[in-house]
Amino acid sequence: MKILVGIKRVVDYNVRIRILPDGSGVDTDGVKMSINPFDEIALEEALRIKEAGNAEEVVVVSIGSDACQQQLRTGLAMGADRAIQVQVDGPVQPLTAARALLKVVEKEQPGLVILGKQAIDDDNNQTGQMLSALWGRPQATFASKVELAGETATVTREVDSGLEVIEVDLPAVITTDLRLNEPRFVKLPDIMKAKRKPLDTLTMDELGVSAENDIQVGHHAPPPQRQRGIMVEDAQQLVDALKERGLL
Amino acid sequence: MSILVIAEHDGHTLNVSTARTVSCAAAIGGTIDVAVLGSGIDAIASEAAAIEGVSRVLAVSGDHLANPLAANLAPEIVALAGEYSHLLGPSTTFGKDVMPRVAALLGVNQVSDIMAVEGERQFKRPIYAGNAIIDVTVPEGATVVATARAASWKQAPQGGSAAVENRDATTSAPGHTRYVELKAAGGERPDLQSAPKVVSGGRALGSADNFELIYKLADKMGAAVGASRAAVDAGYVPNEMQVGQTGKIIAPELYMAFGISGAIQHITGIKDAGTIVAVNKDPEAPIFEIADIGLAGDLFTVIPEIEALL
Numbered sequence: 191m192k193i194l195v196g197i198k199r200v201v202d203y204n205v206r207i208r209i210l211p212d213g214s215g216v217d218t219d220g221v222k223m224s225i226n227p228f229d230e231i232a233l234e235e236a237l238r239i240k241e242a243g244n245a246e247e248v249v250v251v252s253i254g255s256d257a258c259q260q261q262l263r264t265g266l267a268m269g270a271d272r273a274i275q276v277q278v279d280g281p282v283q284p285l286t287a288a289r290a291l292l293k294v295v296e297k298e299q300p301g302l303v304i305l306g307k308q309a310i311d312d313d314n315n316q317t318g319q320m321l322s323a324l325w326g327r328p329q330a331t332f333a334s335k336v337e338l339a340g341e342t343a344t345v346t347r348e349v350d351s352g353l354e355v356i357e358v359d360l361p362a363v364i365t366t367d368l369r370l371n372e373p374r375f376v377k378l379p380d381i382m383k384a385k386r387k388p389l390d391t392l393t394m395d396e397l398g399v400s401a402e403n404d405i406q407v408g409h410h411a412p413p414p415q416r417q418r419g420i421m422v423e424d425a426q427q428l429v430d431a432l433k434e435r436g437l438l
Numbered sequence: 439m440s441i442l443v444i445a446e447h448d449g450h451t452l453n454v455s456t457a458r459t460v461s462c463a464a465a466i467g468g469t470i471d472v473a474v475l476g477s478g479i480d481a482i483a484s485e486a487a488a489i490e491g492v493s494r495v496l497a498v499s500g501d502h503l504a505n506p507l508a509a510n511l512a513p514e515i516v517a518l519a520g521e522y523s524h525l526l527g528p529s530t531t532f533g534k535d536v537m538p539r540v541a542a543l544l545g546v547n548q549v550s551d552i553m554a555v556e557g558e559r560q561f562k563r564p565i566y567a568g569n570a571i572i573d574v575t576v577p578e579g580a581t582v583v584a585t586a587r588a589a590s591w592k593q594a595p596q597g598g599s600a601a602v603e604n605r606d607a608t609t610s611a612p613g614h615t616r617y618v619e620l621k622a623a624g625g626e627r628p629d630l631q632s633a634p635k636v637v638s639g640g641r642a643l644g645s646a647d648n649f650e651l652i653y654k655l656a657d658k659m660g661a662a663v664g665a666s667r668a669a670v671d672a673g674y675v676p677n678e679m680q681v682g683q684t685g686k687i688i689a690p691e692l693y694m695a696f697g698i699s700g701a702i703q704h705i706t707g708i709k710d711a712g713t714i715v716a717v718n719k720d721p722e723a724p725i726f727e728i729a730d731i732g733l734a735g736d737l738f739t740v741i742p743e744i745e746a747l748l
Contacts, residue, residue, distance in 0.1 A: 206569075312565050314548070314550050315534050316538035316547070317538075319508065319537075321542075322509070322539065323539040329508055329535070329615075331531075344618065349620075350531045351448065351678060352620055353677065354621075356617055356618055368667075369677065403547055403580045404547065405547050405574045405575065406575040408572065411572075412570065412571070413568055416728040420730070420731055421731075425743030425747060428744065431731050437692045
């Protein structure tokens with residue numbers, strides 16, 4: 191079986207973002223960029239499935255400008271066998287991303303597609319669900335445990351009311367939640383090795399995909415800030431302050 | 439304009455996220471219908487009909503709709519979509535799972551996590567874990583498919599008396615996705631997402647046993663119990679108690695954080711709360727930057743003291 195993993199280049203998890211003064215977007219100039227953390231978990235899961243003998247090949251795919259080749263190389267260094275860049279400049283909305291991924295899926299015929307549940311930049315949480323809809327295949331979103339047995343996968347999902355278990359026939363799309371695994375660190379020799387692994391580039395034109403029904407994104411504003419309140423000395427003062435506010 | 443709200447339920451009762459989504463729909467305007475999809479849903483449909491502002495409840499029954507499987511629900515929602523300009527679901531794990539599948543089948547992008555309504559097709563939503571708020575506009579001609587960010591919308595009040603229209607499902611199960619079980623910790627405590635008071639604990643509790651302190655205080659206050667990601671990752675409490683960007687985003691009247699340092703991902707989950715109380719040993723903890731009432735102290739002495747004063 192082949193596993194396809196989607197990875198997105200995003201502003202690093204630890205960066206405090208800055209909104210451009212004219213509100214036209216978020217400043218990404220000179221900002222550290224990384225693989226979306228949920229996608230790193232997706233890749234780790236794929237690698238573990240391969241290492242357990244349940245898959246032969248792990249292919250990473252990213253949709254973006256040439257800069258995203260950096261993240262694809264990191265994916266190769268983690269252990270992916272091959273990389274595909276779908277070349278496109280500018281932001282790509284989930285429906286377009288899902289359509290492009292579907293074309294890659296049709297070409298590659300993976301038994302499993304693993305994506306992060308959401309990207310930490312636009313926080314949309316849509317692409318995996320959209321890909322499985324367009325593909326007409328099962329979706330197992332927000333996965334915290336994946337068990338493969340022959341042609342099915344049993345997936346434990348983190349839902350608001352607890353842990354939901356579903357069984358899906360393969361091929362299927364799985365999206366990852368935080369507790370699925372802890373991604374490995376990349377070792378230096380692997381970075382060297384990754385430079386020799388194949389990285390193919392496709393264009394949206396070649397895939398026959400163009401953006402449709404894009405949502406127009408307008409002004410960016412900082413969120414309303416909460417003000418620092420009062421400090422109290424002890425439990426008595428705390429309880430008094432709550433009583434004063436009618437909360438106890 | 440006509441809006442269809444997709445109800446969330448557990449097979450027995452309507453989830454409060456539905457009444458919150460109806461509030462968001464009311465802000466958009468037009469007629470509001472609610473779709474309840476499931477099996478044996480008469481009581482749930484009646485609950486939906488009692489939400490103020492709802493014109494009609496579509497109760498769609500089918501054995502394959504009994505469990506919340508997106509692959510089974512989405513085609514049925516699409517079958518209902520024709521009459522509507524807007525399809526709205528809650529931004530809970532249920533809505534996040536099913537609504538994008540609906541959007542893709544309709545060939546549109548989804549507006550995730552509506553915080554505010556600026557026009558029929560114009561909304562505000564958070565990105566970068568709530569660190570930026572953007573204006574988005576859905577193009578003319580496209581059905582608006584969206585989720586409503588629960589913490590931004592109050593529950594629409596009771597008092598409605600909408601007609602309930604019973605229908606049989608028009609789609610059948612694709613068969614490739616099967617529900618196995620829900621492992622819920624359960625319990626008798628108030629629901630974290632709708633409780634007016636929440637008591638929450640972090641890594642400083644140190645163990646699952648010590649978390650009893652939090653439960654005891656919460657029970658005395660009639661509060662729901664939450665936790666930081668660190669406490670969940672450390673195994674003190676189950677995942678459904680996690681508050682924050684990747685857990686639940688909540689807006690109680692009172693939020694009390696014990697031993698939570700206040701990582702940005704946690705703050706994202708609580709910043710709509712009415713009053714935030716923080717107790718932490720470290721007076722420099724970032725949670726004090728946003729707390730209305732702060733106390734720098736040891737939770738192991740402070741919690742029993744508070745309890746004794748209640």
